[in-house]
Amino acid sequence: MSELEQMYREVILDHYKNPRGHGALDPHDAHAEGQNPLCGDEVTIFVRFAGDGETIDEIGFEGRGCAISQAATSMLTELVKGRTASEVAELPKEELLEEIGIPLTPIRLKCAILGLGVLKVALHRAKGTPLPAEWQSLADDLQLD
Amino acid sequence: MAVTTPKLNAEKLRADFPIFEQQFHGKPLAFLDSAASSQKPRQVLDAMTTFYETSYANVHRGVYELAERATEALEHARERCRAFVNAPAAHEIIFVRNATEAINLVAYAWGLKNLGPGDVVLVTELEHHANFVPWQFIAGKTGAEFRMLPVEPDGTLHLEQLDELAGSGDVKVVATGYVSNVLGGANDIPRIAAWAHERGAIHVCDAAQAAPHKRVDVQALGTDFVAVSGHKMCGPSGIGFLWGRTELLQAMDPFLTGGHMIRRVRENESTWGELPHKFEAGTAPMAEAVGLAAAIDYLEEAGLEAIEQHEHELVAYALDKLAEISGVTTWGPPADKRAGIVSFDVDGVHPHDVAQILDLDAVAIRAGHHCCQPLMQRLGVVATNRASFYLYTVPEEIDRLAAGLVRVKETFGV
Numbered sequence: 271m272s273e274l275e276q277m278y279r280e281v282i283l284d285h286y287k288n289p290r291g292h293g294a295l296d297p298h299d300a301h302a303e304g305q306n307p308l309c310g311d312e313v314t315i316f317v318r319f320a321g322d323g324e325t326i327d328e329i330g331f332e333g334r335g336c337a338i339s340q341a342a343t344s345m346l347t348e349l350v351k352g353r354t355a356s357e358v359a360e361l362p363k364e365e366l367l368e369e370i371g372i373p374l375t376p377i378r379l380k381c382a383i384l385g386l387g388v389l390k391v392a393l394h395r396a397k398g399t400p401l402p403a404e405w406q407s408l409a410d411d412l413q414l415d
Numbered sequence: 416m417a418v419t420t421p422k423l424n425a426e427k428l429r430a431d432f433p434i435f436e437q438q439f440h441g442k443p444l445a446f447l448d449s450a451a452s453s454q455k456p457r458q459v460l461d462a463m464t465t466f467y468e469t470s471y472a473n474v475h476r477g478v479y480e481l482a483e484r485a486t487e488a489l490e491h492a493r494e495r496c497r498a499f500v501n502a503p504a505a506h507e508i509i510f511v512r513n514a515t516e517a518i519n520l521v522a523y524a525w526g527l528k529n530l531g532p533g534d535v536v537l538v539t540e541l542e543h544h545a546n547f548v549p550w551q552f553i554a555g556k557t558g559a560e561f562r563m564l565p566v567e568p569d570g571t572l573h574l575e576q577l578d579e580l581a582g583s584g585d586v587k588v589v590a591t592g593y594v595s596n597v598l599g600g601a602n603d604i605p606r607i608a609a610w611a612h613e614r615g616a617i618h619v620c621d622a623a624q625a626a627p628h629k630r631v632d633v634q635a636l637g638t639d640f641v642a643v644s645g646h647k648m649c650g651p652s653g654i655g656f657l658w659g660r661t662e663l664l665q666a667m668d669p670f671l672t673g674g675h676m677i678r679r680v681r682e683n684e685s686t687w688g689e690l691p692h693k694f695e696a697g698t699a700p701m702a703e704a705v706g707l708a709a710a711i712d713y714l715e716e717a718g719l720e721a722i723e724q725h726e727h728e729l730v731a732y733a734l735d736k737l738a739e740i741s742g743v744t745t746w747g748p749p750a751d752k753r754a755g756i757v758s759f760d761v762d763g764v765h766p767h768d769v770a771q772i773l774d775l776d777a778v779a780i781r782a783g784h785h786c787c788q789p790l791m792q793r794l795g796v797v798a799t800n801r802a803s804f805y806l807y808t809v810p811e812e813i814d815r816l817a818a819g820l821v822r823v824k825e826t827f828g829v
Contacts, residue, residue: 309782378767
């Protein structure tokens, strides 16, 4: 596989061009937004819980930006659907990065985890739990709100 | 009689730059990011090494011969900077870390003393953050008003709107860049400075992006302060200089205080040294100054007029090449009016993705807001791609950029 194919492999481009879970959810149970001021990537995520108030029944996002940020958020929606809020709130970023499956420089890493950061803020806020320290420090960088 | 500028031999100059001896991703480096920071010729690196090996000691007040030698090297560098910008006196050259620090020096040392409520500080929408944020910050601290002259998307400033923008406000500072780091066009500094002086204001010129590419003559510009970064003009990082008019510098309080910048220190009071020492607290960046002087020698040897002409030709070539690729938009003035800077957009592909794919071909461009967020908002984008050229740039590198952009479009199917 050439480097180019590795970096922008078909699955990334497919998620970028045909994002899964694209669009706002209204009404929703949890919601947050974030942006990477460095490159202007923007992501807003909406979550609706199942009857148990815990399982992620539906998840949608809106956003614009580089292929990595938008594809990663699209992949994230597939990764977390059907899981519980508390499980996803603790989800290590490595699990998403493994899914993305391409080598990322520190600059692009922030693009890749923007959506996950936004989702964590949304879930922790909905549940009234504190954002873990690792994400708290990223919250300023990525203007998570 | 027209004087013909000798043509620059970029191929030959290129051999002076060790960075080009290595490969990236198995390919030679096409370095199209000189506007962010330039590469360094061996002459600059050698001058710094020789200084460390033969002449290094702390400068000033040393009584031994080695210290004297180091002092001479530093002061020789100051004289080279003076001549480079045609300043009336060497003591008007203040060594700083970079243009950003130079502007902060003026904003703090002049601004805190002279600005207050009812005063107006004017900048333009075209400014690099280095000539925007310090003024916004000091205006906020002093209660002065901060106003911004809008720019057209091609970089044109409507200077006839200055009067309207100023209104009845007491304009105290007009801070404008000389050459835009995003669009590459040059502003009419003599006219802006003259306007500022008519209003009783000082003019501060950010020449960080001008000094590498064209002659900066502080007397011809008619400005009061000029900020220059060494690293953009073949010099080392960590050094630049501020030029200021003697009478203004003398009337200012110091910026940084401490060692070297004093005349006398007592428990209740300290007094300041003469120019330029008043503004050079602490141990000077000596080797960096030596490197900067060598960079100036290098640029003068190549010829600033020849560099400027070379860049006009490269921009013209690049604009032609990019125009052949559908979906590529460029911003900025015509080629013969700009330094070697081309900002562009590839329709449907974010600049970070463009730059990342180009990197795989060892084509290095910058993608982002280029420290010009107000200008990005005016252009209606969050980021642009920017290819920038210098005296070592050859047309073949622009060919590789164009080929890379075709590959970007293929990858993204746009």
